[in-house]
Amino acid sequence: MTLLPFIALSVVAIAFALLLVLNRNAVHGALCLVVNFAAVAVFFLMLGAEFIAVVQVAVYAGAIMVLFLFVLMLLNIQGQEGGLEQKPRSQILIAAVLGILLLAEIGVLAPLAAGLGGAQAAAVPADFGSPRLVGLTLFRDHLLAFEIAAFILLAAMMGAVVLAKRRLA
Numbered sequence: 001m002t003l004l005p006f007i008a009l010s011v012v013a014i015a016f017a018l019l020l021v022l023n024r025n026a027v028h029g030a031l032c033l034v035v036n037f038a039a040v041a042v043f044f045l046m047l048g049a050e051f052i053a054v055v056q057v058a059v060y061a062g063a064i065m066v067l068f069l070f071v072l073m074l075l076n077i078q079g080q081e082g083g084l085e086q087k088p089r090s091q092i093l094i095a096a097v098l099g100i101l102l103l104a105e106i107g108v109l110a111p112l113a114a115g116l117g118g119a120q121a122a123a124v125p126a127d128f129g130s131p132r133l134v135g136l137t138l139f140r141d142h143l144l145a146f147e148i149a150a151f152i153l154l155a156a157m158m159g160a161v162v163l164a165k166r167r168l169a
Contacts, residue, residue, distance in 0.1 A: 013039035019089065030065060037061040049129035071160040099123050 011034055020032040037060045044053035127133050138146055 009039055009042055009046075011041075027069065030069055030072065033068075034061050034065050038066070051129050051134060055134075067157065071157070072163045074160060089090050 016032045016035040016039065020029045020036060022027040023032060037056060041053040041056040041061070044056055047153075125133075
């Protein structure tokens with residue numbers, strides 16, 4: 001993987017992540033999230049994990065975003081008109097402190113990670129990222145987590161429908 005495409009794709013991913021967070025319109029934010037998901041899929045392609053890249057696009061940029069947009073339109077969420085002036089000062093202060101702590105952590109950990117650059121990575125199996133290996137790992141080793149995630153998504157979808165029905169009544 002060459003450095004220049006990685007840096008360019010990183011700038012795209014970070015820019016659209018910031019647009020997602022800073023956008024007042026929820027639908028526009030969702031579209032920024034689709035671009036971010038696509039950038040992550042290209043990262044997977046650059047790493048040689050084609051199957052996971054396709055799953056990233058199909059599941060996240062496809063199904064999850066359709067579900068998210070469906071819930072947004074079902075609940076009829078409107079963008080807020082106000083900006084920082086409507087947020088309590090405590091929220092702004094907490095966000096600023098957490099942002100400074102994150103930057104400090106990156107400043108401490110980045111030089112440490114650069115010093116570990118001489119270490120050799122473990123060998124990657126030949127079938128890494130294949131549908132067979134992903135399926136075996138998902139349904140053999142992580143079946144309970146998979147079922148819990150499915151249940152949580154189902155409960156969230158049912159909750160959105162209940163909230164929308166209550167609002168219409």
